[in-house]
Amino acid sequence: MLLMLWNSILLAIREIRRNLLRSSLTSLGIVIGVSAVITMVTIGNGATKKVKDEIENLGANMLIIRPGQRPRHFGVRETAKPFKLRDAEAIKREISGIEAVAPTAATVIQAIYGNKNWSTTVTGSTNGFLDVTDWKIEMGRRFLPSELRSGVSVCILGHTVYKKLFGDEDPIGKRIRLKRLSFKVIGVLKEKGQSSFGADRDDFILIPIKTFQRRISGNTDVTNIYVSVKGGYSIDKVIQDIKLLMRERRHIRPDEEDDFYILDMREIMRILSSTTKVLTSFLGAIATVSLVVGGIGIMNIMLVSVTERTKEIGIRMAIGALQRDVLLQFLIEAIILSSFGGIIGIILATIVSIFLCESLLVPFVLDVKIIILAFGFSIAVGVIFGFFPARKAANMNPIDALRHE
Secondary structure (H helix, E strand, C coil): CHHHHHHHHHHHHHHHHHCHHHHHHHHHHHHHHHHHHHHHHHHHHHHHHHHHHHHHHHHCCEEEEEECCCCECCCECCCCCCECHHHHHHHHHHCCCEEEEEEEEEEEEEEEECCEEEEEEEEEECHHHHHHCCCCEEEECCCCHHHHHHCCCEEEECHHHHHHHHCCCCCCCCEEEECCEEEEEEEEECCCCECCCCCECCCEEEEEHHHHHHHHHCCCCECEEEEEECCCCCHHHHHHHHHHHHHHHCCCCCCCCCCEEEEEHHHHHHHHHHHHHHHHHHHHHHHHHHHHHHHHHHHHHHHHHHHHCHHHHHHHHHCCCCHHHHHHHHHHHHHHHHHHHHHHHHHHHHHHHHHHHHHHCCCCCCCHHHHHHHHHHHHHHHHHHHHHHHHHHHCCCHHHHHHCC
């Protein structure tokens, strides 16, 4: 049995080498199919990992409390009265398991230094903002407690603003203008780069929230409250405690809906990850169609090969070859063609995936399981689409085959 199998493999390889160009073109469909499936899934996995890394970089244990109700009806949401600083202080004081709290308010302002200017977001907050978002200081320092209490005009620059206004110049101690107000630069944040949605996370200026309220917004409103939960504490329990506290402070009756909502970064991670996984599966399924098309190509060429080699088949059967011998020979030929295409497709997919991942700035995450699955599918395509031509050859009448011209 093994000898018969080995002879069938040798005959198949000899026939493939005899028509090398045609065999290579036949395998091209499998090459494209396998490489497309692996490339699409690899890029999708890289995008999913990038989303997870960015959420974890922001803080997987971070909560964002916002006034109003969750966006609904194509992004429209009901508004509600804003928070106050004392709400953030109450959360920090009364909720157990809180690592840091950061009340924030923001607006877009033109920042000016010398003859350079840059339109950016100015965010009023506390040092808690740096703790919650895990943002490190690259140059300079944080706000002093006295600066936060008195609301003096000092600022910490995001890395993009620093480069746009100062280039390579040391900004510490220099003064910039926001509107007509002069602010002293006391620090520069480390660069975090773009988010998955293309937003520049380093394009902002941080100032004390009391300074923002007194000198820029002219009110005591707080737009968002950022909260980080200590490790080992139940985030769901903290969310529930915050809801009860805020309902009490905002005088919401038991029969009324919340006029605020809490964004859980874990929930955002799950939503974004599931979205990218669905898109990856969808793209992989589309790419699989290429494998089917490649299989049809193999069947077409094998049928042509059977027709061309009719007399050869008749001679083999006349000198004693069984139907199963002929069936096995043509089936192995189809499997070798699809396997060869699968191997080349894997190599091509790896090269293309590395290049595309670098171009799209996503991590290269090669899934061994999808490689095995794609290669196995390519072999299955060879078996399925090679069986009909092989069966046709095996069922030939030797006398009719010998008469064929």
